Amino acid sequence: MMEESFQIPIGKEEKKKGFLTLMYDFFIINKMRGPLGLIIFIVAAIFFSILVAKFGMVPGVLLVLMMVGLPLVLAIIFYPEFGVLTFLFAAYLIMYIGRMNIIDFPLGTLMDGMEVLLILGVFIQQKIKSNWALFKGPISIVILIWILFNFIQVINPTAESKMAWVYTVRSVAVIMLIFFVFLYNIRTLAFLKLILKVWIGLSVFAALYAYKQHFIGFTSFEEAWLYSDPEIAGLLFIGGQWRKFSIFTDPVAFSYNMVVSGLMCVGLLTGPFSKRNKILLGIALFLCFTSMMFSGTRGAYVLPPVAMMLYSIIKFNRKVMLGALVGALGFAALIFVPTSNSTIYRFQTAFKPSDDASFNVRKINQKRIQPFIQSHPLGGGLGSTGMWGKRFSPNSFLANFPPDSGYVRVAVETGWLGLLIFCTLVFIILKVGINNYYTIKDPTLKSICLAMILVAFAYHIGNYPQEAIVQFPSNTLFYLVAAIIVITKRLDDEMQLKTITPK
Numbered sequence: 001m002m003e004e005s006f007q008i009p010i011g012k013e014e015k016k017k018g019f020l021t022l023m024y025d026f027f028i029i030n031k032m033r034g035p036l037g038l039i040i041f042i043v044a045a046i047f048f049s050i051l052v053a054k055f056g057m058v059p060g061v062l063l064v065l066m067m068v069g070l071p072l073v074l075a076i077i078f079y080p081e082f083g084v085l086t087f088l089f090a091a092y093l094i095m096y097i098g099r100m101n102i103i104d105f106p107l108g109t110l111m112d113g114m115e116v117l118l119i120l121g122v123f124i125q126q127k128i129k130s131n132w133a134l135f136k137g138p139i140s141i142v143i144l145i146w147i148l149f150n151f152i153q154v155i156n157p158t159a160e161s162k163m164a165w166v167y168t169v170r171s172v173a174v175i176m177l178i179f180f181v182f183l184y185n186i187r188t189l190a191f192l193k194l195i196l197k198v199w200i201g202l203s204v205f206a207a208l209y210a211y212k213q214h215f216i217g218f219t220s221f222e223e224a225w226l227y228s229d230p231e232i233a234g235l236l237f238i239g240g241q242w243r244k245f246s247i248f249t250d251p252v253a254f255s256y257n258m259v260v261s262g263l264m265c266v267g268l269l270t271g272p273f274s275k276r277n278k279i280l281l282g283i284a285l286f287l288c289f290t291s292m293m294f295s296g297t298r299g300a301y302v303l304p305p306v307a308m309m310l311y312s313i314i315k316f317n318r319k320v321m322l323g324a325l326v327g328a329l330g331f332a333a334l335i336f337v338p339t340s341n342s343t344i345y346r347f348q349t350a351f352k353p354s355d356d357a358s359f360n361v362r363k364i365n366q367k368r369i370q371p372f373i374q375s376h377p378l379g380g381g382l383g384s385t386g387m388w389g390k391r392f393s394p395n396s397f398l399a400n401f402p403p404d405s406g407y408v409r410v411a412v413e414t415g416w417l418g419l420l421i422f423c424t425l426v427f428i429i430l431k432v433g434i435n436n437y438y439t440i441k442d443p444t445l446k447s448i449c450l451a452m453i454l455v456a457f458a459y460h461i462g463n464y465p466q467e468a469i470v471q472f473p474s475n476t477l478f479y480l481v482a483a484i485i486v487i488t489k490r491l492d493d494e495m496q497l498k499t500i501t502p503k
Contacts, residue, residue: 076114077121080185085198087114087178088480091473092202096247100221111472112170118181125184134183134490139432139482142425147173149421150382153414159381160393167392168383168413175475182483189491192448192484196268199477203261204284207291210246210254214294218242244294252466255292255300256474259462260455262288263307267451270315272443299465303458310457314437314450362404362465369401369412379415406463406470426460429482436489441496449488452481 076083094111126132134140150173154165186192218226226232226242236243236251248254265285269278292300312320373379380398383389386409389399403409411419433453440446459478462468469478 073117076117077124080118080121080125080181081191083114083118083121084182084185084195087111087118087181088195088198088473088476089202090114091476092206093247094472095249095253099225112174115174115178115181119177122181122184131184135180137432137486138428139425139486140180140183142421142428143176143179143479143482146421146425147176149414149418153378153382153418156378156381158376158378160384160389160396160398161381164383164388164392165381167388171470171475172382176479178476179479179483182480183486186483186487189444192487192491195480196264196448196451200261200265200281200284203257204287206246206248206254207258207284207287210244210258210291210294211287213242213244213246214291238296243296244291246291249471251295251297252299253471253474255295255297256303256459256462256466256468257477258288258292258295259300259303259307260458260474260477262292263304263454263458264451266308266311267454268447270450271447273447297466299462302465303462306461307454307458311450311454314434314453365402365404366408369408372397373411373416373419377415377417379411379413379418382413384413385409403467405465406467409467409470426456429456429485430460433485436485440489440492442492445488445492445495449485452484452488455481456485 072086076086090111094108150169153159153169154162156165159165186195213222226236236245243251244254245251246254248257262285265281265288269281269285273281289304380396384393384396384398385401385403389396389401393399398412401412403412407419407423410422414422430453433449433456437446437449437453440449456478459468459474459481469475
C-alpha cells in the first residue's frame, strides 16, 4: 500500500496543484520515499547497467559527472557564499592542478564557466530582491567604462586579428565582472572575515610549498615542466639555482601573491583582534615575505618598503614614524651589506636598477614604443602583443614587442586612451579606499580597509615592472580588494545606523 504522502490527491483543493509542485513535493519534500521512489531507483540501475555494458565506461563517467556537476552548478548559482569561496579556491589552485596534467580539459574555460554562473546568480537574486544602488559607486562606474572600452576594441581598425581579441578580452575585461559578484554577495562581517581567513590560509599553504621546493626539491611533474622548454630554463635558472614558483604559474605570480598577502597581514595587525590571531597573522606575514625571496623576482622585493611608506603616511603618528625609521635603517643595511648569498644579492640589485641589464633593456623598449602609443589612441588591439600576438599575427610589429609591464601592455594594446581609463580606475580605487579608511568608525572594518589599500597600492606599483594582475589568482584578488574597499564602508554605515536607530 502506498504511503499517505504519495497518495494521489482527489479533492478540489489538491487538484489545483501543478506538475512542478508535485515534483517538488516528491523530490525535495519527501526525498523520493515510498514504492514509487524505489521503482525509479531500480529502473535507473537496470538502465545504466545495460548502457555501460553496451557502450563502455563513457556513459558511466558522464553520469558521475552529471551527478556531481549538476549539484555543484546549482550550488554556485543559488548559494552565492559557497560559489564565491569555490571560485577563490579554484583561482588559487587552478595553475597547480593544470601543471599536474591530471585533467585533460582547458581549466581557463572552467573558470570562465564559474564566472558566468556567479554572474547569473547575481541577476537571479536581483529579480527576487532588487538592489541596484550597490552598483552606482565611482569604482563600479569606471569598471563598467573600462569593460565597455575593451568590448569596443573589437572594431579597432589598427588591430591585426579579431581572434586575438576573443582570446584576450575575457582575461582583461570579463574577469572584472567578478567585482560585482563580490560586491553583491559579501553582505556580512562574518562572511568577509571568512574570505580573509581563506585567503590567508591559501597564502600560507603556497608559502610552505615554496619552502618545500627550496629545501626539498621539485616534484616529478614540476621537473617535467621545467625541462619541457629551453625558454623556461633560461628564465627560471639563474645564479646556479632555480627560481621557485610554488603553486603558481611562474615566480612573478608567486612573489606578487606573497607580497600582497603579507601586506594584508600588516594591515590586519592594526585591528582589535585577539593576541592569538595576531600571532597567527605575524607567522603568516613572516612566511609570505621570506618565501617571496625564493622567487628571485626583483620587482616584488621593492613592494613591501614602498607599501610601508604609504602605511606610515596613512597611520601617521610618533610610534609609526619611529617604526618606519627603524625599518628604513634595517632595509638600508640589508641593501648595502656585502654578501655572497645569491638570494640576498639578487634582492640588493632590485634597489640598484641602473646596474640591472634587464631593467635597462626594458627602458630602451619602452622608449622605442612611445611614438606608436602616442599616435594610436586605441592602441594595436587586445592580444596584439605576447602569446596571442605571436599566434594570431606573428608577422606584425607588435607581436614581437615584449611589454614586460602591465601598464605598457595596456598602453600598447588599448592606446593612451585605454591607459588613461585604467590609471583612472586604479586612482579611484585608492582614493575611495583612503577616504573610506578615515570615515569608517568600526575598528575591525577600519583595519580590513587599510589592509586592502596596501594590497591595491602594491598591485599598482608592481604592475609597472611586471604584469601584476592578468593571471590567476591576482586578477581575482585585485577586484576582490576593490570590492572589499566598498563593502567595509557599507557594513560600517549599516552598523552606525543600527546604533542610532531606536529599537
